[in-house]
Amino acid sequence: MSPFRVCILTLCVACLAPSALAQQQDFSKVQVKAEKLSATTYMLTGAGGNLGLSVGADAVFLVDDQFAPLTVRIKAEIAKLTKKPVRFVINTHWHFDHTGGNENFGKAGALIVAHENVRKRMSTEQFIEFLGMKTKADPPAALPVVTFTRDVTFHLNGDEIHVLHVPNAHTDGDAIVHFRSSDVLHMGDIFFNRLYPFIDTSSGGTIDGMIAAVDRGLDLASEKTKIIPGHGPLATKSDLKAYRDMLAAIGGRIKEAKQVGKSMQEVLAANPTADFDGVWGKGFLPPAKFVEMVWKNLK
Numbered sequence: 001m002s003p004f005r006v007c008i009l010t011l012c013v014a015c016l017a018p019s020a021l022a023q024q025q026d027f028s029k030v031q032v033k034a035e036k037l038s039a040t041t042y043m044l045t046g047a048g049g050n051l052g053l054s055v056g057a058d059a060v061f062l063v064d065d066q067f068a069p070l071t072v073r074i075k076a077e078i079a080k081l082t083k084k085p086v087r088f089v090i091n092t093h094w095h096f097d098h099t100g101g102n103e104n105f106g107k108a109g110a111l112i113v114a115h116e117n118v119r120k121r122m123s124t125e126q127f128i129e130f131l132g133m134k135t136k137a138d139p140p141a142a143l144p145v146v147t148f149t150r151d152v153t154f155h156l157n158g159d160e161i162h163v164l165h166v167p168n169a170h171t172d173g174d175a176i177v178h179f180r181s182s183d184v185l186h187m188g189d190i191f192f193n194r195l196y197p198f199i200d201t202s203s204g205g206t207i208d209g210m211i212a213a214v215d216r217g218l219d220l221a222s223e224k225t226k227i228i229p230g231h232g233p234l235a236t237k238s239d240l241k242a243y244r245d246m247l248a249a250i251g252g253r254i255k256e257a258k259q260v261g262k263s264m265q266e267v268l269a270a271n272p273t274a275d276f277d278g279v280w281g282k283g284f285l286p287p288a289k290f291v292e293m294v295w296k297n298l299k
C-alpha cells in the first residue's frame with residue numbers, strides 16, 4: 001500500500017467517522033513519526049490531522065493532537081527530541097481528528113489555546129449535516145483554557161510563533177500558525193494537500209473564506225517556506241498556490257452555474273472538476289461529493 005493510500009485511509013477515519021466510532025478504531029498499527037523542518041520545528045504524522053511541533057530551550061509547543069488513543073505515541077515521539085513535557089497545545093479548529101488528545105494533554109499540564117469558537121463548539125453537541133455526523137460535547141478538561149478572537153503570539157525557542165484566526169473558512173474557528181524564524185507555516189484544515197478539502201458548512205465554513213484564508217497563507221509564505229497542511233504531505237508555496245487555483249476555478253464554475261439557474265444535477269453532469277481530478281480527486285471526497293458540498297455551501 002502506497003504511503004499516499006495509507007494517508008487517505010487515515011483521513012477517511014478522521015473525517016467520516018463519528019467520534020464514538022473513532023474511539024473504536026484500531027489505532028494499534030498507527031505510527032507517529034516526526035520530520036524535522038528547521039532547528040526547532042517538526043511535522044508529526046500519525047492518524048488524523050498533521051501535527052506541528054516546536055522544541056527548544058524554552059518549552060514544547062504542539063499544534064493539534066489527533067486522537068486520544070495516540071497521545072502515548074505522540075509523547076513517545078516527542079520524548080526522542082526533548083525531555084520536557086508539552087507545555088502548550090494549539091488547536092487549529094474544533095474537529096476531533098485535531099483535538100482528540102486535548103483531554104490527555106490538558107490533564108498532563110499543557111495549556112490548551114484556540115480561537116473562542118473552538119471552545120464554544122467543543123462545549124456543546126455538534127452536528128455536521130453534510131456527513132450526517134453528530135459529536136458529543138467534550139469534557140471540561142478537553143476544552144481550550146485560553147481563547148483568542150484575532151491572533152496571539154508565542155515567544156519561544158528563539159521563534160516568534162504567530163497564531164492567527166482566518167474567518168469562516170474550513171469552520172468558524174480556524175487558526176493558521178506561522179513559525180516566523182523557522183519559516184514554517186501550519187495551515188490546519190484550510191489546506192488539504194493533493195485532495196479535495198472538506199468545508200464544514202454546519203460549523204460556519206465557506207468556500208470564499210477558504211480561498212481568503214489560503215491567500216493569507218500565500219502572503220506569509222516565501223518560496224522556501226515549509227508548509228504543513230491539515231491533511232496530505234508536507235508542501236511548498238507552489239503546492240498551496242495550485243490548491244488556491246483549484247478552489248477558485250471549481251468554486252467559480254459552480255457559482256456561475258448557480259447564477260444562471262442550473263440545478264445541482266446539471267452541474268454534476270457538466271463535470272466541473274474534470275481537469276483537476278487527476279491530482280485532487282483521489283482523496284476521501286470523490287469529485288462528485290466535492291461538487292455537491294460546494295454547491296450546498298453556496299446556498
Ligand SMILES: [Zn+2]
Binds near residue numbers: 095170
Ligand atoms: Zn477539520
